[in-house]
Amino acid sequence: MPTYEYACNSCGHEFEAFQSFSEAALTECPQCKGEVRKVFSNVGVVFKGSGFYKTDSRTDAKSSKPATPVTPAAPKPATPPAS
């Protein structure tokens, strides 16, 4: 049974929940009934705030963007000359 870690957006309460993969994620804080978010503690990174998304996507978009769309020399369809 995997362990999921949650953190409350309202009161900051952190707790763990044992859930199977088929179970839906928790959305309610057991203390204040506020909204909770899932914390991925197994990778050693705690997502606090939302700023890292912008910087991450910016560098990614720059590197992964193709310079110019290349038109390949596609084989021409056998069209009879209009006469």
Ligand SMILES: [Zn+2]
């Ligand atoms: Zn709470």
